[in-house]
Structure formats: structure tokens, C-alpha cells
Amino acid sequence: MLITSLAAAALATSLAAASTPSPLPPLVVTVTEMTEMPARLVPRVLEEANAIWNAAGVTFVWRRVSPHAAARMDQVPAATALRIVIGTARGIGRENRIPLGWIQFDDDGPAREIYVSYRNAVDYMNGSEGVVGIASQLTILERETYLARAMGRALAHELGHYLMASKEHTRKGLMQATHTASDFFAPLRGGFAIDASQRQLVAARLRQDGIVVSR
Secondary structure, three states: OHHHHHHHHHHHHHHHHHHOOOOOOOEEEEEEEOOOOOOOHHHHHHHHHHHHHHOOOOOEEEEEOOHHHHHHHOOOHHHOOEEEEEEOOOOOOHHHOOOOEEEEEEOOEEEEEEEEEHHHHHHHHHOOHHHHOOHHHOOHHHHHHHHHHHHHHHHHHHHHHHHHOOOOOEOOOOOEOOOOHHHHHOOOOHHHOOOHHHHHHHHHHHOOOOOOOOO
């Protein structure tokens, strides 16, 4: 009886292991800052984007490089799968909305560069008194916290377009077309959830060698 029970337990364990998907390979991303920002801000922006995607089993290896080094890497397309640029460009928003981040698409799908606008994030925070209070009265830590949340969540959204290779938006969650100031600045990330179908799509792409993974 004991031997049978042990055999059954071993079989159940092996079946559970077989049904559990292997961890997804990490996505290597180059990060370049094209503007002067508080030194602590960029890591916090990346941590915010990480927190959103880690919940879906996706991990990133962030490689911060100087603009000069990034320019050299552009000469070797295979050097990295994706680059994040943080700068002061304004971009073109929809319906006069301020874009916090964007990614371009061509006939082959998403470009390998995501832009996050520090300048637009600052302007958006300054114009969101109803949510964050009067920006000029915030402490440095409070300002950086709000900016890291907004920029990190905007980055997570654009990463979604890249990872899913789609321009499409959803009615709710991370890939919603527009989010409110409360969504961007609130402590909780409820407005940026990733659903099961999106997880499956991203997992399938990440497991395809040479599509989005670079080691």
C-alpha cells in the first residue's frame, strides 16, 4: 500500500511538472537616456514596468547605455532586440492628449525602439492637480514617485504593443487606449492588468527563438 501510494504521488508530481510551463526567457532591452533627469528616476521607471510584466511571468534584462554607445549599437542590428529611449520629444498624441510613450509600426510589425517622454510626463503631472496636488508644492521624492509610476506604466503599455506585435487596444487593462491620471499616478496598478489571453500570446512569441529574445 505504501509503495503504491508513493508511486501515485510520484506520478502526480511528474504530471504536474509536465503541465507547468517552463519559465519564459528574459527579454534583453537597451535603455538610453537622452535628457538630464534625476539619477534615481530611470531605475524606478524600469522597476514600475517590471512590476506590471513580472505578474505575467515576463522578465527583462535592462542594459543602460550612453547615447554614444547606443549609436554604435545601431550599426549592429542584431546587438539588441529592443531599445528604450527616454528623452524630451513631444510625439504626436491622439485627440490632443499628451503621449507619455510611443512605438512605431511598419509593414513588418513593431519597430525595435520605444520612446518615453520625460518632458510630457512632467507636463502631465503638473496638469493633474486633482490627483497629485500642486506639483510645485510636492517634495522631490513625491515628484519622482509620481513620474516613475506614470512613465513606467506608459513604458509597460508600449512594451505590450511590442511583445504582442499589435497596434490593437483593449477596453480595459494594460492595453486600454487611454488611461486616466488616477490610473497613471495612483499607488495601485489595477488599471494595468494583463489578461490570460495576452499572457499566452506573449509567451508564444517569447518562446520563438530570434523573434524578440536577445541574449
